[in-house]
Amino acid sequence: MKSLALAPALLGLALALASCTPTSAAPGSTSDDARPVTAAAKLPLVVVHKNASCGCCNDWIEHVRAAGFRVQVRNEVNLNPIKERVGVPLGKGSCHTAEVDGYFVEGHVPAADIKRLLAERPAARGLVLPGMPIGSPGMESPDGRSQPYTVELVGFDGGTSAFSRH
Template identity: 50%
Template sequence: MAIHEDWNRKFCLLDARPLRSWDEGRDQGWQEVISLQERAAEMTDKNSSKNSTRRLLLLGIASMCSSSIAIAASPNAIAIQVWKDPNCGCCKDWIIHLEKNNFSLKVNDQGNNAARARLGMPQKFASCHTALVGGYVIEGHVPAEDIQRLLKEKPQALGLAVPGMPIGSPGMDGPVYGARRDAYQVLLIQKDGSSKVFNSYS
């Protein structure tokens, strides 16, 4: 009986080591699997971050290229500064008209009356926006082609004006006005406040 118990005890002790080693190996294996999963997740996050950064860089480069293309498309754009009411829709339409005709605009959504007074345009020729281009004052819905002609001919004058807001002039010719076209004149304003007809539309 003693021999049997001693043999059984030795057998259990001999078998306990491999069982413990197997359990330890299993736990270590799971830890390694978990560690690998965590490292894979970290690599995925890093790659995702790198990919996001790469996409942002590519988008930035594409934006710069498109901006360069836009600038290159209009190398001779005429710089003009505009003062207008921020809520005036016809002023915005006039600005679009100028942009379509190779003008590069700096727009101030305030100070129209102050700019007109500062630049010396008489109040009797007033409209809803005032502009400055090439040293000339532009008041109201003056067509782009008349401004271009003014800059080409360079007369001794203050600038051009279309007093009021005549329907049919650039910016006042949208669908809301239908086919209506009122006759109006573009005036060449002299530095002494006098004027003469620069162009007529009917």
């Protein structure tokens, strides 16, 4: 009986301790998500390189955060050197480039595809969603319109193959 009486107190203590999870800011960031990371959502940090004035990039960042990722934003004047460094193939670019756990993510790739990439860990450089398809995360249309799009997996040789279709 005594253990049942202690249960509410122990639950309260556990909840209080869980709410004290510290967050850490990565050095050199221009913006960082200050929300604590829960035990269920220990996803890796996503570093997003973008132009400071890009609104659709900010909308995509919010989509990724809502999916449980911590995000660090780095506003850049010229994204081309970053795209070249990580291996985005010519003609497959978009408005922002992200790096997450050894992979790159180019463009408005859905967070579910990023989670799948991290779970499956294919031998590849990353994912691309060329252009800015209407209806992709961050490119939602007020009237609900969307166009079909394909997220591609980029191999180490720069070749691509379909990863998911939306």
